[in-house]
Amino acid sequence: MLLGKSCKKEHNIKNGTLKLGTLHEYRTTETEEIADKNEGMLTFNLIFDGIVEIDAIWLNTITNGAIALDSNEPSIQLPGKLHAHIKKMHVLYQDNNIMTIRDSEVIIQREALNSFIFCMSSIRKMRDCAEIFKGYDDYWYLMNSRAQRFGVTLGGMLLDKIKNDHRNEINILPNGTDIDNLKIHMEHSHIKYTPREIHITNSSTYKAIDFIKHMKSMAFIKPAKFKPEQEYRFNYTITSNGTIIQPTVKSLYLNSSPLLGLII
Numbered sequence: 001m002l003l004g005k006s007c008k009k010e011h012n013i014k015n016g017t018l019k020l021g022t023l024h025e026y027r028t029t030e031t032e033e034i035a036d037k038n039e040g041m042l043t044f045n046l047i048f049d050g051i052v053e054i055d056a057i058w059l060n061t062i063t064n065g066a067i068a069l070d071s072n073e074p075s076i077q078l079p080g081k082l083h084a085h086i087k088k089m090h091v092l093y094q095d096n097n098i099m100t101i102r103d104s105e106v107i108i109q110r111e112a113l114n115s116f117i118f119c120m121s122s123i124r125k126m127r128d129c130a131e132i133f134k135g136y137d138d139y140w141y142l143m144n145s146r147a148q149r150f151g152v153t154l155g156g157m158l159l160d161k162i163k164n165d166h167r168n169e170i171n172i173l174p175n176g177t178d179i180d181n182l183k184i185h186m187e188h189s190h191i192k193y194t195p196r197e198i199h200i201t202n203s204s205t206y207k208a209i210d211f212i213k214h215m216k217s218m219a220f221i222k223p224a225k226f227k228p229e230q231e232y233r234f235n236y237t238i239t240s241n242g243t244i245i246q247p248t249v250k251s252l253y254l255n256s257s258p259l260l261g262l263i264i
Helices: 023-028 056-062 126-131 144-167 208-216 224-229 257-262
Strands: 002-007 017-022 041-055 081-094 098-111 116-123 138-143 182-190 197-200 231-240 243-245 251-255
Touching (some): 002 126, 017 023, 017 144, 138 144, 144 251
Parallel strands (some): 041 197
Antiparallel strands (some): 081 098, 116 231
């Protein structure tokens, strides 16, 4: 399998530079084919059909404290913003660990913290790239087996760029960030294309843990309409002294030389 990158000829990585964008950039770009004004944000409509038992962790997490059970098991804290709107909730029974509800509905709005991302497409053959984005006239490729090495190398390049620019008083991160204790956390994976409306019953195979996994990996979730892109994403979360730091720029350019030996 291959990972392909669609681009304009002048932006091909082989020309010496690589552009690294952010979640926020994809929300505001004027390039219609890649634009997603809700990048890193999702709204889920959770519909509980019939009588459904919800455990404390599940309830406390999805309602973000709007309704909570007094359990020893705390809610799971997710980075970013989470808002819960309870459209209707019919409670039949509750104790410290379980709430039983009937025919209820909760709207969950989730927004991931801003991070640097690099997007490619999972393809079988090189010519497949030409069919994904019509607005690009050039492409380059990476063997899937080299994705980890590519991602780690790119993360090291990003870290060096941030530190070097900071020394030259060019801030990619907020003023006052402790650059000496900066770390780059890299994840890479196929994007999961997820429906916005989820029906849940007591016999449903979709459990609390599934939803929480989705919420933890917001940078890797998009609505189903984007599925033709077959996106494979590298996500770079920046921390300093254990705190997530959001970039203040929409994108930056890196010298691509360290990556050229990995690509096709």
